[in-house]
Amino acid sequence: MFDVAVLGAGAAGMMCAAVAGQRGLRVALVDHAQRLAEKIRISGGGRCNFTNLGAGPANFLSENPNFCRSALAGYTPQDFLALLRRHRISWHEKHRGQLFCDDSSESIIEMLRAECDAGGVRWRMGCPVSEVARDGQGFELRTAQGVIRASRLVVATGGMAIPQLGATDFGLKIARQFGLKVVEPRPALVPLTFDPAQWQPLAALAGVALEVGLRTGQGKARGEFLEDLLFTHRGLSGPAILQISSYWKPGEPIVVDLAPGRDLAAELLALKSGNRQQLHTVLAGLWPRRLADAWLHLAERAGRPGLAALRMADAPDKTLRALAQDIHQWSLVPSGTAGYKKAEVMRGGVDTRGLDQKTMQAKALPGLYFVGEAVDVTGWLGGYNFQWAWASGVACGRAL
Secondary structure, eight states: OOEEEEEEOHHHHHHHHHHHHHTTEEEEEOSOSSOOHHHHHHHHHOOOOHHHHTTTGEEEOOEEEEEETTHHHHHHHHHHHHHHHTTTTTTTEETTEEEESSTTTTTHHHHHHHHHHHOOEEOOOOOEEEEEETTTEEEEEEEETTTEEEEEEEEEOSSSSSSGGOOOOOOHHHHHHHHHEEEEEESSOOEEEHHHHHHHHHHTTTTTTTEEEEOOOOOOGEEEEEEEEEESSSSSESHHHHHTTOOOTTTTTTTSSEEEEEEEEHHHHHHHTTTSHHHHOOOOHOHHHHHHHHHHHHHHHHTTTTTTTOGGGSHHHHHHHHHHHHHTTEEOOOOEETTTHHHHHHHEEGGGGGGGGGBBTTTTTTTTTEGGGGOOOETTTHHHHHHHHHHHHHHHHHHO
16 A cells, blocks of 8 residues: 555656655556666757756647646756756767767766665566556555555556557556546657658658758747758658657648748849859758768659759849748648657647646546656757756655
């Protein structure tokens, strides 16, 4: 018999269990995996992008966008850095506020393990749960290691991203079992794919990368980023695409600016006078040559023959302006995503309108809590989702 059972020994689950245990509660931390916190271990190329200095409500998506404010205000990136200092873990800022361990992500896992041990948390690893039921005013968990009873239950089982590491929809099943609504889940922070026939002319660009502007959606659902894009054999990836994938909806176009921050029409017109260079040569100075080749090939297939061999001095102003507009506003419609196997997180989850924003407790069922990726709060790429895990875990741990 425990005061609290926490399902899921990932980032949010361990943080919640540690805080609750150190408050004097008897806590069981249950996970079906044999190995602890695999998603933390592989994150950031093995160095764990554990937070972002700029993390705030604007960096998160949800159908209830104000829900995350309380937890994020209650536990900030600076609070997590204070925890790292206590454990003498060194770190560095890599890009746009993204913070990484100097050494290995293993140091974050060991820190969380130590914090749980300091709270007397009882570990139940390699312990699949077959059934969760109400037991009077508490809960009963039927597990591979026997029955666990607890007055309160915290579901921190994460989302469905990276199923090869053991990710499942178990937390969503528990939510539905107890009558909570679920925002339809889908892969997020994920590469986008295209119809093979449509993509064939661009497949040879696999490996080409460049900084782009990227946008999709309208109004409050609009996403817009300036990041690196990577061409792949099946479509597009890289930070820009991972970011925009959380905003993209099937059937909608994404618009790519392949020359962000420049007035390409003005530049091309300024280069025109007396210039005997071919247009292809000029574009190859702007981009990787393979991209210039492919772009002009696409333009010729779209009804502009002879562009590649056209000399700048002979190019009509109208042609150069139209080419510049196409480069600044390349619109294309993905056929789908690379799925949960390639996604970093899940978008959607337990509908936060059914949860208390200060405690993470289900409004309709006292004693039941949801934290981390299992709920409908999805952060940008770059440490934001870990900050949500820490903040929601702490908010819940303090409220238990």
